[in-house]
Amino acid sequence: MKKLFPYVFGATLMFSFLSAPISEVSAARPAAVPAVTWKMSSMKQLTTYATSAIASSNSTGTKVWSVSGACALKSGKVTTKSSGSCTVKLIIMAKGKFSSKSSSKNFAIATSSPSSETVSQSNARKKGSSYLKSSAFSRTGLIKQLEFEGFENSDAVYGADAQKADWNAQAVLKGANYLKSSSFSRSGLVKQLVFEGFSDAEAENGVAGNSTDWNTQAAKKAASYMKSSTFSRKGLIDQLLFEGFTQAQAEYGVGTTGL
Secondary structure: OOOOOHHHHHHHHHHHHHHHHHHHHOOOOOOEOOOEEEOOOEEEOOOEEEHHHHEEEOOOOOEEEEEEEOEEEEOOEEEEOOOOEEEEEEEEOOEOOEOOEEEEEEEEEEOOOOOOOOHHHHHHHHHHHHHHHHOOOOHHHHHHHHHHOOOOHHHHHHHHHOOOOOHHHHHHHHHHHHHHHOOOOHHHHHHHHHHOOOOHHHHHHHHHOOOOOHHHHHHHHHHHHHHHOOOOHHHHHHHHHHOOOOHHHHHHHHHOOOO
């Protein structure tokens, strides 16, 4: 009688059954092609755009930008010329599951239509520009100043907005001006900037944009009070606390007076 070898036969079958699928599974999958989203259809003349505002991708691979035509690329920003067209090219390097990709788009440069501003608007715009050259203003503050000059509210608003000012930067300048002429606690300077018409966020930015030693400010404020009046140590500390200084800053400031 012939002997059967079911286990050997079975093992042989098992090996034969698995060999094909394992080979297929181990085959490398092709890399996914990254998507590029162009965020605008045209560009304005004499305008600067961050490259991130022009296009984006779902790939985190290194991005290499280049431009041609009536535009220039510098420090990650594209600046258009007065007319013509601008071609922007984006090359994305392979990374992770994504392959590399090159994409480009041509943008027509839209020229401005003839000015339709009124004489009053033109004058408000020029007056607003003149004020910003000599001092720092919040948007609200500049509008009020133009109204004080006799402009109607609508023209004053136009004159302020036409400046396209960075109000955060204006807050920093205004904060610096205050610190040159007087002494403030941090919270006191924030309140002063809000009083000038800056938003809470702009005021906070204005204070943060000035590197200030608040202990030194407390010492200056204490010295100023001592010149105009007499105080006990506790009374002067309380006065500095009222000004917005912390307990530690107030005690430091008073300590510099000899009290």
